[in-house]
Amino acid sequence: MLQRLEKFRKTLKEKNIDAFLVSNFYNILYLSGFKTLVPEEREAWLLITTKNSYVFTDSRYSSTQTKNLRLLTAEKELIKHLQEIISEEKIMLIGIEGDDLKLNEFQNFHQYLNGVKLVPTERLVIKQREIKDKEEVEKISKACRISDECLTEIVKTIKVGQTEKEIAFKLEFWLKEKGYDLAFYPIVAIDENSALAHYDTKSKGDKKVSDGSVVLIDFGAKYKDYMSDITRMVFVGKTNTKIINAYNSLLDSQTKTIEKLNMNKTSMLKDTDLYCRQLLTSHSPLFSYNHSTGHGVGLEVHEYPKIAPRSGDQIFPGQVITVEPGVYFENSWGMRIEDTVLVKEDDVEVLTKFSKKPLII
Amino acid sequence: MLQRLEKFRKTLKEKNIDAFLVSNFYNILYLSGFKTLVPEEREAWLLITTKNSYVFTDSRYSSTQTKNLRLLTAEKELIKHLQEIISEEKIMLIGIEGDDLKLNEFQNFHQYLNGVKLVPTERLVIKQREIKDKEEVEKISKACRISDECLTEIVKTIKVGQTEKEIAFKLEFWLKEKGYDLAFYPIVAIDENSALAHYDTKSKGDKKVSDGSVVLIDFGAKYKDYMSDITRMVFVGKTNTKIINAYNSLLDSQTKTIEKLNMNKTSMLKDTDLYCRQLLTSHSPLFSYNHSTGHGVGLEVHEYPKIAPRSGDQIFPGQVITVEPGVYFENSWGMRIEDTVLVKEDDVEVLTKFSKKPLII
Numbered sequence: 165m166l167q168r169l170e171k172f173r174k175t176l177k178e179k180n181i182d183a184f185l186v187s188n189f190y191n192i193l194y195l196s197g198f199k200t201l202v203p204e205e206r207e208a209w210l211l212i213t214t215k216n217s218y219v220f221t222d223s224r225y226s227s228t229q230t231k232n233l234r235l236l237t238a239e240k241e242l243i244k245h246l247q248e249i250i251s252e253e254k255i256m257l258i259g260i261e262g263d264d265l266k267l268n269e270f271q272n273f274h275q276y277l278n279g280v281k282l283v284p285t286e287r288l289v290i291k292q293r294e295i296k297d298k299e300e301v302e303k304i305s306k307a308c309r310i311s312d313e314c315l316t317e318i319v320k321t322i323k324v325g326q327t328e329k330e331i332a333f334k335l336e337f338w339l340k341e342k343g344y345d346l347a348f349y350p351i352v353a354i355d356e357n358s359a360l361a362h363y364d365t366k367s368k369g370d371k372k373v374s375d376g377s378v379v380l381i382d383f384g385a386k387y388k389d390y391m392s393d394i395t396r397m398v399f400v401g402k403t404n405t406k407i408i409n410a411y412n413s414l415l416d417s418q419t420k421t422i423e424k425l426n427m428n429k430t431s432m433l434k435d436t437d438l439y440c441r442q443l444l445t446s447h448s449p450l451f452s453y454n455h456s457t458g459h460g461v462g463l464e465v466h467e468y469p470k471i472a473p474r475s476g477d478q479i480f481p482g483q484v485i486t487v488e489p490g491v492y493f494e495n496s497w498g499m500r501i502e503d504t505v506l507v508k509e510d511d512v513e514v515l516t517k518f519s520k521k522p523l524i525i
Numbered sequence: 526m527l528q529r530l531e532k533f534r535k536t537l538k539e540k541n542i543d544a545f546l547v548s549n550f551y552n553i554l555y556l557s558g559f560k561t562l563v564p565e566e567r568e569a570w571l572l573i574t575t576k577n578s579y580v581f582t583d584s585r586y587s588s589t590q591t592k593n594l595r596l597l598t599a600e601k602e603l604i605k606h607l608q609e610i611i612s613e614e615k616i617m618l619i620g621i622e623g624d625d626l627k628l629n630e631f632q633n634f635h636q637y638l639n640g641v642k643l644v645p646t647e648r649l650v651i652k653q654r655e656i657k658d659k660e661e662v663e664k665i666s667k668a669c670r671i672s673d674e675c676l677t678e679i680v681k682t683i684k685v686g687q688t689e690k691e692i693a694f695k696l697e698f699w700l701k702e703k704g705y706d707l708a709f710y711p712i713v714a715i716d717e718n719s720a721l722a723h724y725d726t727k728s729k730g731d732k733k734v735s736d737g738s739v740v741l742i743d744f745g746a747k748y749k750d751y752m753s754d755i756t757r758m759v760f761v762g763k764t765n766t767k768i769i770n771a772y773n774s775l776l777d778s779q780t781k782t783i784e785k786l787n788m789n790k791t792s793m794l795k796d797t798d799l800y801c802r803q804l805l806t807s808h809s810p811l812f813s814y815n816h817s818t819g820h821g822v823g824l825e826v827h828e829y830p831k832i833a834p835r836s837g838d839q840i841f842p843g844q845v846i847t848v849e850p851g852v853y854f855e856n857s858w859g860m861r862i863e864d865t866v867l868v869k870e871d872d873v874e875v876l877t878k879f880s881k882k883p884l885i886i
Contacts, residue, residue: 201723202709204565205827223815224723238835262629267621267645270628284628333701340694345727348563362562362585366706454584466566474599 165197169217172292176212181259181283185246186210188264190463191289192219193389198230206269209242213253220245243276250280257281259288287468294460294468295482301506303390304461304484307347308504308515311385311392314338315518319381319398322373322525328352329369335383347384347391347465354379359498361455361490375401378497384465384504391465393486394516395502399524411499411522413447414491418501419520421457422487425479425505426512433458434475440489453490453500460485461504483507484515526558530578533653537573542620542644546607547571549625551824552650553580554750559591567630570603574614581606604637611641618642620649648829655821655829656843662867664751665822665845668708669865669876672746672753675699676879680742680759683734683886689713690730696744708745708752708826715740720859722816722851736762739858745826745865752826754847755877756863760885769883772860774808775852776881779862782818783848786840786866787873793839794819794832801832801850814851814861821846822865844868845876 172195176184186192189203192210198219200207208221222236234245249255258277260270262284273282296304318334332350339346353363354371358380373379382395397411421440437457444451456475460467461484469477471485488502501520506513533556537545547553550564553571559580561568569582579593581603587596595606610616619638621631623645634643657665679695693711700707714724715732719741734740743756758772782801798818805812817836821828822845830838832846849863862881867874 199725199728201725202827224721260628262632263627265628266624267626267628267631268623268647271623271645284632286629329704336701337698340697343690360585364562367560466563 165195167297168195168292169212172212172289173214175288175292176259179259179285179288180257181285182257183211183213183250183253183255184259184285184288185261186212186289187261187269188289191261191264191293194289194293194463196230199389200225211246211249211258213249213255215253216249218245218249243273246273246277250277255280257283259283259285261288262286263290290468293462294477295480296462296484296506297482300390300462301482301484303388304392304504304506305515307385307387307390307392308394308517310339310342310344310387311347311383311394312516312518314385315381315383315394315396319396319523319525322379322398322400324373324375324377324400326373327369328354328357328365328371331373331379331381332365332369332383335381339385345386347386347393350381350383352379352381352383353498355497356495359492359494359496361453361492361498361500373400376403377401378403378407378499380499382500382502384461389463391461391463392516393461393465393488393502393504394518395488395500396518396520396523397499397501399522401524403524407497407499408522410448410451410491411501413451414444414489414499414501415520417443417447417489418487418503421489422503422505422512422514425485425487425507426510431479432475433469433471433477433479434473436479437471437473437475440471440487444489444491450493451491453492455488455490458486458488479507481507481509526556528658529556529653530573533573533650534575536649536653537620540620540646540649541618542646543618544572544574544611544614544616545620545646545649546622547573547650548622548630549650552622552625552654555650555654555824557591560750561586572607572610574610574616576614579606579610604634607634607638611638616641618644620644620646622649623647624651651829654823655838656841657823657845657867658843661751661823662843662845664749665753665865665867666876668746668748668751668753669755669878671700671703671705671748672708672744672755673877673879675746676742676744676755676757680757680884680886683740683759683761685734685736685738685761687734688730689715689718689726689732692734692740692742693726693730693744696742700746706747708747708754711742711744713740713742713744714859716858717856720853720855720857722814722853722859722861734761737764738762739764739768739860741860743861743863745822750824752822752824753877754822754826754849754863754865755879756849756861757879757881758860758862758884760883762885764885768858768860771809771812771852772862772883774812775805775850775860775862778804778808778850779848779864780881782850783864783866783873783875786846786848786868787871793836794830795834795836797840798832798834798836801848805850805852811854812852814853816849816851819847819849840868842868842870
């Protein structure tokens with residue numbers, strides 16, 4: 165945690181920012197280890213100065229063991245605390261998270277924090293979070309092993325007549341019974357529903373497995389706040405050869421794209437995206453997908469970098485990224501193969517190790 | 526849905542706002558019925574003009590049955606769509622959600638939407654959401670009945686030796702097995718943990734039930750996007766008379782505060798908050814709680830109005846509010862009694878009907 169803070173202070177120094185106010189739940193957790201109950205509610209703030217860091221929260225969390233915890237009360241709200249520290253530490257300029265702070269929150273700071281310049285920034289902490297440290301890689305690897313094991317067990321139980329929701333429930337139950345968590349609500353999509361890249365299994369999910377079904381399972385585990393993300397296809401009974409052939413073409417494109425991440429350490433990820441799409445189209449001009457090829461994974465399931473047509477991101481060792489091309493035929497069927505991958509100095513490691521051979525049950 | 530939209534258009538007219546851009550996930554759902562997968566990610570927008578309403582989203586959701594769906598693509602992003610509609614409908618002024626829109630999003634609009642005035646607003650849709658319509662009341666009532674039934678079943682199974690997490694897990698799976706959902710992760714807090722108003726059962730949760738334990742259960746169900754919220758105490762085996770007496774004092778304060786909501790339809794909720802605290806202190810000067818007395822419940826578990834010392838909100842028929850005073854003794858024990866309550870024209874209805882008699886198992 166201290167190393168993360170020191171690294172971040174270097175970024176601030178480079179940008180001539182005296183102090184930085186972190187509002188984003190995950191960025192606060194990343195830089196301080198402090199976590200409140202509801203990510204969507206503003207229950208804590210973190211101020212990083214050249215010498216100190218302060219966590220601000222209310223008395224509900226006062227028993228938490230955190231260095232430099234400052235209590236927010238009706239009499240002493242955040243503004244008052246900030247005014248005090250600005251004056252004590254002679255702060256001239258505070259960086260704020262423009263991609264997280266609400267407009268009205270900013271206007272409130274702007275009105276009451278006199279004599280200090282507020283500088284909106286974008287993706288400053290998130291950029292650092294792209295490169296995972298050892299502890300983070302260990303947690304993500306563990307989350308990947310958990311989802312591999314979960315999938316192995318649940319796939320065995322898939323039967324004709326089961327609904328998408330039932331399969332999703334089994335994945336969830338398996339994880340939670342063991343004290344783990346879902347990274348996100350699973351997408352379990354059967355037959356024509358698998359052609360919808362963002363099928364909502366929770367609200368719909370009533371389609372049943374039948375003989376010849378194509379079952380798409382996109383899910384992830386959460387272990388100590390870190391996520392995994394994996395998609396596998398299950399083919400039930402007599403499967404059309406055309407579908408298996410399409411699967412093998414997709415698999416070829418996916419594995420070659422992962423290898424490409426190894427070979428081109430300096431390349432732009434929009435090129436990786438194009439490479440994957442071209443490979444897929446080389447198998448058939450009908451094969452395509454309307455989503456990005458991949459995204460970073462960590463404390464959140466969708467992080468940076470992005471492997472996408474308009475991505476400005478580059479490959480770097482320490483990134484943990486998904487590679488997840490797909491093939492979709494509306495009203496018919498779709499498939500996607502997704503792994504969570506760690507980019508290393510001279511190698512890539514696929515962290516999700518569940519087999520990618522066509523799985524026919 | 527159309528009535529909600531018409532009511533909202535009246536508000537806009539009163540405020541001389543030509544058009545309104547909704548960014549908040551729950552506000553979009555409330556006004557249009559349109560829902561994307563991840564509330565925290567900006568996957569859709571809603572523009573309301575005097576004559577039309579438009580939902581903007583990407584191709585992953587293109588199959589959704591929604592009136593006036595406009596597709597966001599790399600070539601035609603939100604800004605382009607807005608420019609087109611602004612010009613077509615001769616819009617001079619667009620209201621935006623200042624309490625939801627990120628600073629950088631606002632700056633982007635400000636830069637590229639020329640010739641139109643952007644007016645930050647606060648709590649405009651959320652204010653309307655305070656007063657529930659018939660459909661909403663029905664869904665919340667059903668969520669309350671579900672949580673009553675769940676609690677009834679799970680309370681029967683509480684045994685010496687069980688951990689907080691195990692009890693939370695049972696509540697979760699009772700709901701999910703039946704296709705319902707949690708409103709939020711349950712707080713199950715035993716003995717000294719019950720003294721922490723925001724105990725994190727998910728991250729901690731290892732304390733076990735023992736003879737004489739005080740068990741606090743704060744949880745809610747979600748039914749068709751609407752929530753319930755209830756807290757009950759369970760006393761295990763031989764319970765200290767002092768604790769049961771404190772429970773009865775708390776119960777007296779809670780029930781009288783609910784009655785007060787009926788009698789004082791025009792009063793301010795900060796007075797209701799004070800009333801509840803004074804009642805509690807009249808039982809013992811040591812009895813107090815460091816959280817608000819209640820909050821609105823609906824599509825989100827924490828909505829408006831607030832029953833709190835600094836609340837500016839008033840009581841109105843149609844509000845669904847929690848009433849949840851507590852008594853806490855650090856390092857020892859705590860308790861809270863919470864109901865979800867509907868304010869009616871000439872009455873209040875407690876929607877969570879689980880008994881509040883001291884529950885000793």
